[in-house]
Amino acid sequence: MPAAKEPSTAYIFFNCDGEKSLASKNIFYNKAVYGRTQLGRKALWKKIQDEMEAKRVVIAEDKVEEARDAVLKGDPMDAAKLMQFGDILEIDRY
Numbered sequence: 001m002p003a004a005k006e007p008s009t010a011y012i013f014f015n016c017d018g019e020k021s022l023a024s025k026n027i028f029y030n031k032a033v034y035g036r037t038q039l040g041r042k043a044l045w046k047k048i049q050d051e052m053e054a055k056r057v058v059i060a061e062d063k064v065e066e067a068r069d070a071v072l073k074g075d076p077m078d079a080a081k082l083m084q085f086g087d088i089l090e091i092d093r094y
Contacts, residue, residue: 007092020087045071057086
């Protein structure tokens with residue numbers, strides 16, 4: 001029997017309410033999965049930027065660079081803490 005494959009971490013961006021309630025996160029609307037690669041991180045940051053430009057996600061002006069660095073170089077979950085009406089969940093992919 002082959003050995004079990006180790007999971008890899010990936011991220012899903014969600015639009016949500018101000019409290020980031022689970023019920024407000026729609027997997028049918030937000031269904032893209034972003035990997036931990038540079039390409040995946042850049043795509044995730046692009047999604048966040050698009051949502052900010054459309055005024056569906058808010059990040060305080062003085063926190064945008066911190067959020068960008070968290071997504072592109074650090075832990076995207078830290079960027080999620082800086083967002084209103086948006087969240088990032090970490091998942092294991094097999």
